[in-house]
Amino acid sequence: MHRYVLKRVLMVIPIVLGVTLLVYFIMDLTPGNPAMMILGDAATQEDIDRVNEEYGFNKPFIERYVSYMTDALQGNFGKSYVNGRPVMVEVLAKFPLTLSLAFFGVFFASLIGVPLGIQSAVKQYSLFDSVSVVTAMLLSAVPAFWLGMIFILLFALRLRWLPPSGIETWRHYILPVATVTFPQAASILRFSRSTMLETIRQDYIRTARAKGAKESVVIYKHALKNALLPIITVIGVQFGGLLGGIVIVESVFSLPGMGQLAITAIRMKDVPQIMAAIIFLSFVFCLIMLVVDLLYAFVDPRIRSIYSVKRERSSHANKKMF
Amino acid sequence: MKKGNIIEHMEEYKMSKRVLSCLLSILLIISMLLSACTSGAKEQTTSGGNTDKVTADSENSEAASAKRTDLRFALDQEPATLDPNFMGDGAGFMVAVNIYAGLVYITDDFQIQPDLAKEWEISADRLEYTFHLRDDVTFHNGEHFTAADVKYSYERAMESPYAGMVTSNMKSMEAVDDYTIKITLNVPNAAALDCFGSTFLRIVNQKAVEEAGEKFGYNPLGAGTGPFKFVSWTTGESIVLTANEDYYKGAPSIKDVTFKIITDYNTATIAVETGEVDIARIGYANLESVQDNKDLVIESVASMVYDYIGFNTTKAPFDNPKVRQAIAYSVDKNELLQVAINGETGGVNAVIPMPKGGFGYNYDIELYPKNIEKAKQLLLEAGYAEGFTCTIYTPESNERKNSAQYIQYCLAEIGITAQIEVMQQAALLELIKKGGTEIFLMGYNAASADADWYLFNNYRTGQTYNYTQYSNPKLDAMLDQAREEGDNDKRLALYQEITVLLHEELPDIPSFFRNWICAHNKDLEYKVSPFVRNVLYDIHWKN
């Protein structure tokens, strides 16, 4: 068991390194001379050479990447091209808001999606089932930012029940969290339902029934436990899409979180800031997936061995990427 | 087969249930959308009861009987800094005028009043200004105000890239004694006193600045002498000020001020409607929805904030005045006004780059009308019969983004294909100064309506705000002369010539002067200033 945990934790390292390499590589492809960007068109060759020396822009890719990583591991992700402040400080300042939205989103989405999905599976073909499925289908075709706009239109502008933007009181959290929750809940509902249905079809359920066990015991004791595991995995995997979605939703509600940070940095072509934001978010997502995997393994070590196969199947539900 | 029948029967059953539930959910969603959609200008106006229901601050509903001492202000843009000497953006001005004071103060009707200086003398050659300072002023951090502080602040301002337009003319300053300071100019300037009232030359305390170090712009604790002290600034959220009880003109009636940063006008409008803030600048599109609200008072005043379409006159084809004129003929100014600020309710067309009523205004010049034929003719003469491609750079504000799309369309009509690039204000200013733009949309806010403030700083070679990089020695000579000229009639004649020249050369196309539109709680005594600043000292709660 411990070997598995160790192995899984260690696996994070090459993956995170891979992420940083990928992001660094992509950003490196940005056309244009970064020295020119910092200095401007009126820069003389002398100035450009000086900046190149200072920042090390002339060195080969590997050297630059290695020096970036050695600094990064000590917590120094560089300074913003725009205002010269350390970029990680900005990221850490804005991140809590985004993270809280994400957690509330996942929490409520699971709270709504899992029970409804399971109940739909149990009461298949009922009106309840049909309404759930159809609503879930509709919601998963709705872009989160549009849902946010409609909520603002309805609840903030027309009915005046809630504030339309900003983030101060708990009231300000309601609409953004709802916007993030509903599409996520829809997707969790659909996956919970299909997993539960699959589980119910298994032979051992049939055996339990044949043995004369009460229906509720069959469902809630046997089927549910087994169905929950892939569901939890999928919720973890979906977290990445959730983070991405939050970035967009933040701009609908003018929230000062990571979304605003990343989008502004991209507009201003502030490369160090962009890299810090993307790497940080990816790192967090990696950690979440690690936690989910470990949780999964702890709950059922038997599954650990066929873990790789289960992960493939769970990606069937990974449709909602945006 | 029997089994087959059952299965098919079940499938049909399920299918019709599916269709039914489909319809139900669609119905639900359509009704939601319909209620959101039924538009029209009519809207529910908030009654007093609603206001209380949604107000986040419960204390206010209790304080309905007692007079309030707090004020919540919606700020539509977050300042870049609160360091007055290094301030380049309008949002900062709005907060800073309350924290810092200058030697003199310019009132809303453009009069100069004493502030930190009790009285002053101007030498006969108009080069030396001697100010006698008040001796009863303390900074917010307890330090006593002396002439040394004036010297310190002015020296700081001389390092600032934005204050160039006021400091470039200052040759030297001498603190004659603790309460007297003598400032010598390079050349006489009719508008010099206005400079001393500007935000750039407000006084800061040396100890406070040095203690804060690099963070001073974000945390200017104790550095000012104004009626309000800085308390805190939470980026992205709010700036808090508190009253300076020892203010030499008497303590302000408002004790606590919170500037809430609300960048979206819809939100700000709702915030002031629900009572979440007491004053908000509202967007031009929102004016209709709040006009009938009994709890609010709408103030609208023509401001000195001026928008223009700038050209990078060092880059072809914009170095050719015919091209610039052609573009002027392709735009319908009234439509531009509509698109940007909702027409006449939002502001007035700018014919020349200074406000009507300011000294030096030329009433004989007329707007460039929209004339596509003429525009194409001019392009032909300039050698661009086939048109060309270019980029319009705009900051992120809605008015300018919309203007950009409108102009893009107009240019297309005369064969010019324009792309739009949206940038953050600060980044755009950097790019403009480096000469990297082609067409850009920018604005300007002056501390006085005098022609010198608008024309000298924007069009003379080498001046800070000459973003178009326009350089015309003939114009420079005339501007210098007009600045030094003591005789008002001669000055006026010079400005008439200058404005005509600018109207032909068009280094930029004047667009419009905005109205400054605010909605505020009816219990507030508040006047909007054409300077687009908020002097909290003058705001009082009635009853």
Next chain:
Amino acid sequence: MPIRKCFKSNSMMADVFRRFLKNKLALISLMILCVIVLSAVFANLIVPYNKAISQDIVNKLQPPSMQHWFGTDQFGRDVFARILYGTRISLLIGVCTTAGALLISGFLGSVAGYYGGRVDNIIMRLMDVLMCIPAILLAMTVIATLGQSIQNMIIAIGISQISGFCRIIRSVILNLKGMDFIEAAKSCGARDGRIILTHIIPNAIGPIIVQCSMNIAVSIIGAASLSFIGLGVSPPTPEWGIMLSEAKDHMRTAPYLSTIPGIAIVVTALSFNLLGDGLRDALDPRLKD
């Protein structure tokens, strides 16, 4: 997975077809999609492109009426025309990203699934890395590098879809690989290439087409999201996302501007989703629930 041997492919297709036709919901969505695609292709026969970008400031912000079926926007442009041409752009982006992602993921996924072992390992680790970066952020990063344009949007969104797509294709191939008829073919002495071409691909096409359909929906929403935050198409291009972004400032005075483009997105994405569902049900009725 349908365990039909290839020489029965004719009757398999007929079965699939028959099941699909019985699924009313899928049929409706197919019809809606046909309307959408046809209107996109023949857009300039319905309304000239001119109407989608020509401004008429005097008539700005008019609610829906007989002259302007969906009203006008803040520049007086006809919203119906903009929605129509927006369909073109959305479909273009949706199809191209999916096609591109399919090509790359198809290759990688098949190789990983079929050959297994170290190759599989390497490719899957690469996909793990790719998957760690949330899709939208990856697309945004690519746009940050390449700049804004429709081609770059296609590349960006395409890249962000590779990891998910690859996994699915790999699992499809893995499932097939384990099937008896593959073993049978191998023991007959068939070479790898022949097995892939004649046995694996025809059986894999079904689930892959289903996935493509879903992916197109996701791409369309992704493109709209990118344009909404200003990192997608540039004005005056009529695209649903950018229309919503511009509508945000007029939510109080012209709410129809905020609702109509959104409905367009939902209808299109939903139709692709339902089509995908229908195809999946038709391909294997056992998987239906």
